[in-house]
Amino acid sequence: MKSSGLVRWFLVLAIVGGIGYLVYGKLNRTEKKKAAAGEKGGGGPKSLTVDAYVASTQKLSNSLETSGTLQSNEELSLQPEINGRVIRIFFKEGQPVAKGTVLVKLFDADLAAQVLKIKTNRQLAQRSLERLQYLLSRDGVSQQEVDVAKAQVEAFDADLAVAQAQLQKTEIRAPFNGRIGLRYVSEGAIVSPTTVIASFQQTNPLKVDFSIPEKYTDAVRVGDAVSFTVASDRNDYKGSVYAIEPKIDLATRTIKMRALVPNAQNLLHPGQFAKVKLRLNEIPEALMIPSQAVIPGTKDKKVVLSKQGKASFVVVETGTRNETQVQILSGVSPGDTVIISGMMQIKPDIDLKIRSVKK
Secondary structure, rough: OOOHHHHHHHHHHHHHHHHHHHHHHHHHHHHHHHHHHHHOOOOOEEEEEEEEEEOOEEEEEEEEEEEEEEEEEEEEOOOOOOOEEEEEEOOOOEEEEEOEEEEEEEOOOOHHHHHHHHHHHHHHHHHHHHHHHHHOOOOOOOOOHHHHHHHHHHHHHHHEEEEHHHHHEEEEEEEOOOEEEEEEEOOOOEEOOOOOOOOEEEEEEEEEEEEEEEEHHHOOOOEEEEEEOOOOOOOOOOEEEEEEEOOOOOOOOEEEEEEEOOOOOOOOOOOOOOEEEEEEEEEEEEEEEEEHHHHOOOOEEEEEEEOOOOOEEEEEEEEEEOOOEEEEEOOOOOOOOOEEEOOOOOOOOOOEEEEEEEE
């Protein structure tokens, strides 16, 4: 009896111990889960050490950089107006020529003979008219005969004008001051109106064609100064806007502009790529903050301010950017403390410890 009771007593103790162990294990696991849930759900650090920047106003020179292409001020291909044979070429390739200079002469003997013939016939018609007018004053002929003779003289005048115009077409003259390019024909060649004899360009001054985004349309006016550089040297060339395309390009949403640039020393060449810089309006008191302080979003942009030691998210409107800073148009006032580090860890109303302040 005593041995069986002792066995039952040990069995009861074993069962109670097992139950206690299971309950303790369950409670321990529950506490761990609560601790883990607390860490994930907002039980993180209650303060954060960050760097800050005191917003202040400064002078902002608003500029815009874009790409452009140099163009000749005037440009054309030298081509004859009529068919003919080249008998003289008066220019040298690559040389400057003055406006009105004869560059090419075509065969004109046939046209010159035709002009001479018309002049001779006109002289005879003029003498006949003069005799008839004398006889009319003596009532020797009728007015009708005089009118017919006068019409004959006028007809010869018209024929002479046509022949002289054709004769002028045998000479190709420089239409403006410029520079001859490479020659593509030789003396003795038969040419037509489709034949290109040489290129002819005016390289002083030059034009610079460039485009700017449509949002800057009202910021650039005719007469505004531009500067640019080219790959061939490091000089900074200057010019001024003289024409603006009235229509915005629908594909690129840009507006095309053209500037005039002096080129007296012929250092620049048509077709060169130009890196154009325009100085837009100057803002005397622009509120600027570091670019990394702005947190971009899908609908708006925000910055974090330190107010009474706590983080405050505010929506801002940005303006012009430069290499390191961005202009703030609204949302931040001069003197506000803007957080510039640790933005990804900051939560609203978290306590902030300022490590350093930049101005």
